[in-house]
Amino acid sequence: MTEKAPSENTVLVGGMILTEPGRTGVVKHEKTLIAEDRLVEVNVSRLTEEVDARIVDCSHCLIMPGLINGHVHAAMSLLRGLADDLPFHRWLNEYIFPAESTHVGPEFVYLGTMISSMEMALNGITTFADGYFHMEHAARAAVDVGLRAVIAQGILDVPAPDAASPGSWKGRMHEFLESCPRDPLISPALFCHSTYLCSPETLRDAAALARELRTLLFCHVSETAPEVDDVAHRYGRRPVEHLDALNILGEGFVAVHAVHLSDREKEMLVEAGVGVVHCPESNMKLAAGACDASGLSRRGVAMGIGTDGPASNNNLDLFEEMRSASLMAKLVTRDPEALDARTVLRMATIDGARVLGMDDRIGSLEPGKFADVIVIDPDRPHLTPMYVPESHLVYAARGSDVRDVIVNGRMVVDHGRITTVDEEEFKARARTMASEIGRGVGLRECGE
Amino acid sequence: MTEKAPSENTVLVGGMILTEPGRTGVVKHEKTLIAEDRLVEVNVSRLTEEVDARIVDCSHCLIMPGLINGHVHAAMSLLRGLADDLPFHRWLNEYIFPAESTHVGPEFVYLGTMISSMEMALNGITTFADGYFHMEHAARAAVDVGLRAVIAQGILDVPAPDAASPGSWKGRMHEFLESCPRDPLISPALFCHSTYLCSPETLRDAAALARELRTLLFCHVSETAPEVDDVAHRYGRRPVEHLDALNILGEGFVAVHAVHLSDREKEMLVEAGVGVVHCPESNMKLAAGACDASGLSRRGVAMGIGTDGPASNNNLDLFEEMRSASLMAKLVTRDPEALDARTVLRMATIDGARVLGMDDRIGSLEPGKFADVIVIDPDRPHLTPMYVPESHLVYAARGSDVRDVIVNGRMVVDHGRITTVDEEEFKARARTMASEIGRGVGLRECGE
Numbered sequence: 025m026t027e028k029a030p031s032e033n034t035v036l037v038g039g040m041i042l043t044e045p046g047r048t049g050v051v052k053h054e055k056t057l058i059a060e061d062r063l064v065e066v067n068v069s070r071l072t073e074e075v076d077a078r079i080v081d082c083s084h085c086l087i088m089p090g091l092i093n094g095h096v097h098a099a100m101s102l103l104r105g106l107a108d109d110l111p112f113h114r115w116l117n118e119y120i121f122p123a124e125s126t127h128v129g130p131e132f133v134y135l136g137t138m139i140s141s142m143e144m145a146l147n148g149i150t151t152f153a154d155g156y157f158h159m160e161h162a163a164r165a166a167v168d169v170g171l172r173a174v175i176a177q178g179i180l181d182v183p184a185p186d187a188a189s190p191g192s193w194k195g196r197m198h199e200f201l202e203s204c205p206r207d208p209l210i211s212p213a214l215f216c217h218s219t220y221l222c223s224p225e226t227l228r229d230a231a232a233l234a235r236e237l238r239t240l241l242f243c244h245v246s247e248t249a250p251e252v253d254d255v256a257h258r259y260g261r262r263p264v265e266h267l268d269a270l271n272i273l274g275e276g277f278v279a280v281h282a283v284h285l286s287d288r289e290k291e292m293l294v295e296a297g298v299g300v301v302h303c304p305e306s307n308m309k310l311a312a313g314a315c316d317a318s319g320l321s322r323r324g325v326a327m328g329i330g331t332d333g334p335a336s337n338n339n340l341d342l343f344e345e346m347r348s349a350s351l352m353a354k355l356v357t358r359d360p361e362a363l364d365a366r367t368v369l370r371m372a373t374i375d376g377a378r379v380l381g382m383d384d385r386i387g388s389l390e391p392g393k394f395a396d397v398i399v400i401d402p403d404r405p406h407l408t409p410m411y412v413p414e415s416h417l418v419y420a421a422r423g424s425d426v427r428d429v430i431v432n433g434r435m436v437v438d439h440g441r442i443t444t445v446d447e448e449e450f451k452a453r454a455r456t457m458a459s460e461i462g463r464g465v466g467l468r469e470c471g472e
Numbered sequence: 473m474t475e476k477a478p479s480e481n482t483v484l485v486g487g488m489i490l491t492e493p494g495r496t497g498v499v500k501h502e503k504t505l506i507a508e509d510r511l512v513e514v515n516v517s518r519l520t521e522e523v524d525a526r527i528v529d530c531s532h533c534l535i536m537p538g539l540i541n542g543h544v545h546a547a548m549s550l551l552r553g554l555a556d557d558l559p560f561h562r563w564l565n566e567y568i569f570p571a572e573s574t575h576v577g578p579e580f581v582y583l584g585t586m587i588s589s590m591e592m593a594l595n596g597i598t599t600f601a602d603g604y605f606h607m608e609h610a611a612r613a614a615v616d617v618g619l620r621a622v623i624a625q626g627i628l629d630v631p632a633p634d635a636a637s638p639g640s641w642k643g644r645m646h647e648f649l650e651s652c653p654r655d656p657l658i659s660p661a662l663f664c665h666s667t668y669l670c671s672p673e674t675l676r677d678a679a680a681l682a683r684e685l686r687t688l689l690f691c692h693v694s695e696t697a698p699e700v701d702d703v704a705h706r707y708g709r710r711p712v713e714h715l716d717a718l719n720i721l722g723e724g725f726v727a728v729h730a731v732h733l734s735d736r737e738k739e740m741l742v743e744a745g746v747g748v749v750h751c752p753e754s755n756m757k758l759a760a761g762a763c764d765a766s767g768l769s770r771r772g773v774a775m776g777i778g779t780d781g782p783a784s785n786n787n788l789d790l791f792e793e794m795r796s797a798s799l800m801a802k803l804v805t806r807d808p809e810a811l812d813a814r815t816v817l818r819m820a821t822i823d824g825a826r827v828l829g830m831d832d833r834i835g836s837l838e839p840g841k842f843a844d845v846i847v848i849d850p851d852r853p854h855l856t857p858m859y860v861p862e863s864h865l866v867y868a869a870r871g872s873d874v875r876d877v878i879v880n881g882r883m884v885v886d887h888g889r890i891t892t893v894d895e896e897e898f899k900a901r902a903r904t905m906a907s908e909i910g911r912g913v914g915l916r917e918c919g920e
């Protein structure tokens with residue numbers, strides 16, 4: 025774990041501010057005071073006291089809450105582009121699982137998560153919910169880059185890169201919980217891969233452990249149609265019904281994907297207060313299907329938005345993901361009003377925070393909340409002129425429009441540059457590891 | 473018209489090169505010589521003669537043909553974000569047409585096209601096919617920024633911003649052809665809005681004029697289901713059947729959108745050798761429907777890709793548009809192999825050139841072709857590591873990864889900066905005009 029930079033006071037001055045997308049509009053911004061890790065005063069004309077602070081000039085810029093990536097397998101940046109344009113189960117079983125079983129270890133997870141964390145930071149993502157293996161090393165990377173992260177250790181009943189014998193996940197989980205860095209940025213959690221790769225006993229035990237530890241439990245739920253058929257065949261119930269019968273649905277459970285749901289299953293999610301993370305680009309790319317995101321949202325399900333891993337997306341740009349969520353919803357519902365700009369902005373901020381049980385701490389800019397703030401520079405041809413900032417954020421902007429990123433009061437990106445780690449060093453190390461991974465499948469790493 | 477910068481010799485050195493996406497792979501690049509407006513030697517180890525040239529160091533970069541935006545209404549950047557999340561016909565009739573009838577004049581078209589041309593240049597688009605009004609002023613903007621453009625004058629049988637009385641389009645066309653700048657970058661053309669806003673006589677006369685002038689004739693075809701119903705009701709034929717009956721389908725005709733086609737209509741397009749421009753993001757955003765792009769492509773239809781106007785997209789990033797085309801095809805066909813990376817790269821380059829009848833001059837990097845070249849910098853976390861460059865170009869890259877843009881031998885973008893015009897001046901002028909446009913609908917231009 026690298027040394028943490030000391031927090032300091034920061035005052036943002038000028039520009040425009042969007043304190044809570046979808047509830048407040050964009051207004052003229054005067055001054056916002058950040059002390060240590062917290063927002064102290066938001067958009068006031070005069071600070072209540074004199075402070076010794078770094079001044080960040082936000083003139084002509086747009087200040088908003090940092091984006092929340094509700095689902096990612098960050099380390100998979102090292103497998104990005106290794107296999108595309110393939111059916112889901114071939115992609116997973118013939119390419120991803122074999123590459124993972126050969127290469128995924130602590131160094132892979134640390135390096136891959138470093139690359140993704142740098143990408144996410146540059147794109148204005150201040151919190152991500154990660155699920156993979158050797159997760160204490162993912163946590164190290166998030167801490168080093170300076171991002172807030174929910175770090176969920178993967179659980180499978182087939183051999184995993186960090187738990188060779190099926191059923192050995194409990195030992196691995198113990199090890200993870202022992203060695204995961206204790207850092208204010210990190211919330212440990214559990215991630216059961218799915219109802220088809222985790223047995224009913226494993227799901228029940230994992231849920232009991234999550235309750236005991238008061239952590240989140242993530243699970244891929246009904247991502248593909250074959251998965252639903254498989255689970256229905258084995259257990260006589262569709263995945264959400266199966267989870268309900270196991271008494272797992274409820275607060276703290278997060279359903280990822282939720283593409284193929286019956287009406288009854290949708291109601292079960294509503295009744296149990298289960299949050300859903302929608303991953304539109306991954307679902308499209310793998311031809312998994314289309315989550316009824318606008319329908320679930322209308323029923324009152326807390327909906328976040330996720331990129332999924334960089335091997336099935338293949339980028340971690342949540343501005344683009346908001347746009348894709350909205351465009352996909354309009355396409356499949358044939359309703360151009362579906363998932364409008366304000367709704368998807370909420371999914372990527374305050375509603376995403378709600379799914380992670382963190383809406384009292386992040387997701388909007390309010391005094392007392394953590395200072396997770398991004399500054400967007402709209403002085404570019406593709407954002408000029410600007411009538412409705414929320415429209416531009418969803419329908420025209422991209423991660424590269426983010427100028428500054430503050431997480432927990434710390435400046436992680438300053439004028440488009442990562443300040444916390446040496447980007448060049450980690451890209452070089454990632455390329456070296458990728459050369460070896462590529463060799464295994466007859467490909468060359470060619471970014472050098 | 474501003475003065476044209478003198479052409480000069482340029483030698484690109486190092487990096488990787490993709491000379492024709494989908495046919496050639498990415499290979500190590502040695503040297504490429506550009507003399508005046510043409511590619512002279514492409515990827516040779518030693519130039520045949522000593523040349524006095526500007527050297528562009530492309531080490532670690534990816535060199536490829538410039539992207540071709542097959543359909544845009546560039547001036548509409550001044551209306552971007554004015555109205556979103558609305559049904560197509562309300563969007564068009566209640567917001568776009570009224571705003572256009574009030575504001576669209578020569579200055580609007582010039583300024584709006586300047587903004588879009590700067591955006592397109594920065595995103596690596598070297599050729600665009602534009603359709604709108606007062607088009608000699610769009611041509612001026614393209615020439616000033618230094619982009620190659622097919623400039624198609626709009627034709628409608630309802631009052632247009634530049635032809636107040638229905639039926640007066642012939643006079644306007646004459647005026648346009650007289651005053652359109654004669655510049656090697658500009659190809660004038662005709663753009664009939666649609667079969668529902670142009671009468672059979674107008675369509676026939678425009679087609680005859682296009683044949684006489686040997687120019688392209690563009691037409692929005694079967695974009696929405698109500699359009700198909702309307703045309704079928706009025707003429708007893710679906711739009712493509714209607715165009716076929718009018719004897720308009722054929723070389724030089726370009727069908728834009730082509731979303732709602734019967735099998736018979738698809739065959740008609742194949743038989744007539746008509747090119748199609750697919751605009752996936754606009755079709756999704758307006759909930760118009762999904763063009764069967766992979767099916768048309770498999771049948772052998774020449775398929776280009778277009779952003780459509782910035783008021784219905786809302787950006788002009790063809791990297792993102794390639795990605796959306798592929799993801800949308802995978803979603804609607806439920807086939808993850810649909811429109812793979814190489815196919816959409818062709819749509820954005822050589823196949824797009826074929827649709828515009830320019831594949832002997834642009835769309836790939838070959839000696840004798842125009843020097844329309846882009847240089848992409850993949851040294852960024854979201855493109856690291858890189859196993860398959862074509863995959864990264866389609867599934868991970870974005871316009872902001874383009875470093876240099878050369879059009880017709882001239883450096884238009886150098887290290888991410890427009891070299892040809894004063895970006896700040898034109899953004900300021902666009903904001904001033906937008907303040908007035910916004911006032912008309914109760915919105916404020918807030919980018920200042």
